[in-house]
Amino acid sequence: MLGSDLVMYDEEFKLIDAEIQRLLAQANAKVVFLVDKNGQLIAATGETENLDTTSLASLTAGNIAATGGMAKLLGEKEFSILFHEGQRDNIHISIIGQRIILVVIFDQRSSLGLVRLRVKKSADVLGGIFDQLLKKVETEKGTGKGADSPFAEITDEDIDKLFG
């Protein structure tokens, strides 16, 4: 399988959650969420109660994938920032560390300029956390730590039970 599976631990999740909450507050945003480039939602904060974040995550990744395809055709590596302006809400999408997508949804309580400024700062912090996470995953693979792995003791019966 190409690349490594994305793994999230509690410690790093808390750091990520704290940072996106900070970004939400500082950017006066409605919603902030992080998505893996493959469409998996990593974390979300803000006014998410009536929001289908799973679908948004998948569509965001599709959006980035499509515009990434366009970029390559134009000789660009990628379009690392996208902005969609709506009547009421706007979406600012940026790529962090080549693998993670940061999405900020904001309305008239904020501005594009403020969001761009705050995103730039958060991108550095989040990039650092994901680098740390990647190193941790590699280290734990190397030491063969599998005590907490959900797959450590999975049997065929466990898998069969999943399907009733």
Place this chain on the structure above:
Amino acid sequence: MSFINYSSREINCKIVFYGPGLCGKTTNLQWIYKKTNPDSKGKMISLATETERTLFFDFLPLALGEIRGFKTRFHLYTVPGQVFYDASRKLILKGVDGVVFVADSQIERMEANIESIENLRLNLAEQGYDLDKIPFIVQYNKRDLPNVVSLEEMKKALNPRGVPDYEAVAMDGTGVFDTLKAIAKLVIMELKKGQEGG
């Protein structure tokens, strides 16, 4: 490329339904959506043309249950089957954990099936995947139609390696859940092997 979240105790995997145009990929997902408990499914997203041909992808998130205390979620995607949407198909395949090839059993679509499976192999290879190594199953759809190729010939042409394969009539659900269970099982087994291998 799966996502294992120890914090929320979730395992998320991506399955892509591939095949030539109008073979039944979207129909598979629609049937799964229709018959799945509301608690176990999210909204189905379909990015399609006005004539309901898939333009970019269909997406359906499913919760399959718990395994050793971890919630297992599968994200099902379909690709657009028409030949000229190849650029989009490549994008949807990114990060795939398992592939279902949906073949159209009609005799006049055999060439399209073969072309599509070769296209799949090529597009996977471009991303560093080997079709012979990733979780992969074949579904022979539209078995109810009168002008179908025999199963033996279909297997010979599309499944020479003998991966798990299933007959189906996606319109009435025949074989749809068998296919889904089979690929989900293969994906989890592969994840288990990957973790044990280190």
